[in-house]
Amino acid sequence: xxxxxxxxxxxxxxxxxxxxxxxxxxxxxxxxxxxxxxxxxxxxxxxxxxxxxxxxxxxxxxxxxxxxxxxxxxxxxxxxxxxxxxxxxxxxxxxxxxxxxxxxxxxxxxxxxxxxxxxxxxxxxxxxxxxxxxxxxxxxxxxxxxxxxxxxxxxxxxxxxxxxxxxxxxxxxxxxxxxxxxxxxxxxxxxxxxxxxxxxxxxxxxxxxxxxxxxxxxxxxxxxxxxxxxxxxxxxxxxxxxxxxxxxxxxxxxxxxxxxxxxxxxxxxxxxxxxxxxxxxxxxxxxxxxxxxxxxxxxxxxxxxxxxxxxxxxxxxxxxxxxxxxxxxxxxxxxxxxxxxxxxxxxxxxxxxxxxxxxxxxxxxx
Numbered sequence: 001x002x003x004x005x006x007x008x009x010x011x012x013x014x015x016x017x018x019x020x021x022x023x024x025x026x027x028x029x030x031x032x033x034x035x036x037x038x039x040x041x042x043x044x045x046x047x048x049x050x051x052x053x054x055x056x057x058x059x060x061x062x063x064x065x066x067x068x069x070x071x072x073x074x075x076x077x078x079x080x081x082x083x084x085x086x087x088x089x090x091x092x093x094x095x096x097x098x099x100x101x102x103x104x105x106x107x108x109x110x111x112x113x114x115x116x117x118x119x120x121x122x123x124x125x126x127x128x129x130x131x132x133x134x135x136x137x138x139x140x141x142x143x144x145x146x147x148x149x150x151x152x153x154x155x156x157x158x159x160x161x162x163x164x165x166x167x168x169x170x171x172x173x174x175x176x177x178x179x180x181x182x183x184x185x186x187x188x189x190x191x192x193x194x195x196x197x198x199x200x201x202x203x204x205x206x207x208x209x210x211x212x213x214x215x216x217x218x219x220x221x222x223x224x225x226x227x228x229x230x231x232x233x234x235x236x237x238x239x240x241x242x243x244x245x246x247x248x249x250x251x252x253x254x255x256x257x258x259x260x261x262x263x264x265x266x267x268x269x270x271x272x273x274x275x276x277x278x279x280x281x282x283x284x285x286x287x288x289x290x291x292x293x294x295x296x297x298x299x300x301x302x303x304x305x306x307x308x309x310x311x312x313x314x315x316x317x318x319x320x321x322x323x324x325x326x327x328x329x330x331x332x333x334x335x336x337x338x339x340x341x342x343x344x345x346x347x348x349x350x351x352x353x354x355x356x357x358x359x360x361x362x363x364x365x366x
Contacts, residue, residue, distance in 0.1 A: 010120050017117070025320040026344050031161070031192075031299050033220035034340040035269045041262055048258040049251055058250040061240075065253050065260075069228060072263040073214070078205050080236040085247050087191060087215040087227030088114055091155070093242045094187060094229075095122040098152035106151035108137065110162055110328040112189065115155045127151060131330060135163040135293060135301075139171045143178050150182045157189040159196050162324050162336045164295030166198060176210050185235065186210040192297035194219055194270040195277070204231065211235055218298055219266045221259055224252040273298050277339045283349050289356040299338045304356065307333040313355035319348055 004012065020029060027034075037045065059065075066081045075081065084090035095105060095118045105119040109128040119126040127149045129142045146154070156175065159166045176186040186209060188200045193214060204212045211231030216224070226248065229236060259266060281300055284292045291303040304310045307325035314321055322336040337348060 008123075014117065014120060017113070020320060022320050025318050026340065026347055027320050028338040028340050028344060028348060029320045029322040029336075030222075031218060031297070031336075031338045032222050033218060033269060033273065033298070034338075034344060035220060035272070037220065037259075038262070038265050038269075041258075041265065045255065045258050048254045052250040052254045054250065056250070057246050058248060058253055060245055062248065062253050065248070065257055068257050068260040072260045073201070075201065075230055076205050078232075079230050080233045082229040082231075082236045082240055082243070083248050084227040084229065084243070086217065086225040087189070087213050088118070089243075089247065090213060090227050090229045090239075091115065091187075092118050092121065093239045094153060094185070095119060095124055096242050097239050098185065099124050100152065103152040104149045106142075106145060106149060106154040106184075108142065108156065108160070110135075110160075110324075110331050111155070112157055112161045112191075113327070124152070125149070131160075131163070133330065135160070135165055135330070137167040137171050139168070139174060142171075142175055146175070146178045146182065146184065151179070151184050153185045153187060154179055155187045155189055157191065158198075158200065159192045159296040161191065161297065162299075162301060162322070162327070162331070162334075164293060164297045164299055164301050166196060166296050169198065172200070176207055180207070180209045184209065187213055189213045191215050192218055194267065195274050195298045196296040198296075201230070208232070208234075216256065216259070218270070219259075220269055221256065221266075224255045226252055226256050270298075273339050276342060276345055280337070280339060280345050280349065284352075287349070287353045287356060290352070299336050301334055301336050303332075303334050305333065307335050310352070310355050311335060313358070314348075314351050317347075317351040317355075319351050321348070 069081055091114055099122045104125040104127050106127040107115040109130050116126050127145055129145045132138050154175065156172055179186050188210060190199060190212060193199050200212055204210055211229055213229055215227040277295060277300065281292060284290050284302060289304055293301045307323055311323040324331045324334045324336050
């Protein structure tokens, strides 16, 4: 018997989530915080980790960690918190919970690739509604899809990945309202909340059918894999039934508690990154051959004449960005540039300008 005899056809048709090797590279492909954990805090972190009981299972639902998150992020008392091994696990918990026969998961396109992949994992119909050419939300198309498909759940990233922009707030409210008419859940994914001037945290408790998804990854803690779902108990209590026991290990719990006790220092790093984003954006606007899209995240999407060639040229200079050119028809000839340290950003800008100048010269000669 071969794998084809037992593995579902839609799973066989998938490609594994690819992570590009990055050793020796200026790594600007994964929207990570480029700064190391603050030096003055490292000794305290080491002590916190050393004190963990590695011989014991972790707390199954760590109330102390949830309280640390609640205090740091000012989460309203009426909302509960569900923790996941990264936000990916929480997306999967939600998808599994609503995966009744024929149920659909809706999102916009392009969006976070795991929305579609996890829908497939869980046997949900995936409904992708294309954004407009400028990557703004096509609200009439989304509302029409909700009426037609009656999705069990819709995921909307705010800001969106890989485009970086925030959708119109009133449009998202309209989507939540439309989903409510058909007993659909809205999941607002705020993975990049630390870089955005706006959030739905202050109003999520107003809705019976909306929850908020966040992660600490972009705060400089990507390595500990901690995501959180924030919402009414009526939803989170049900999702919690699908969570595997002890899904947040003791080292993650200890590291997160310690880091969140110094949340102001994590936010200080995000402010530097946001300032660098604006500096890089202005520099990109001065490079011939680059079309830049607005961003409220910790990356910038650009369009060039030949993304594959430009990506290869950057790679030859040991600079790794994300080639998004082949991920969706709207993304043709695009590259996603994560914001790094000032020195890394300078290296990127020089390499990008050089690569595009060389391509332009070659084009003129030919």
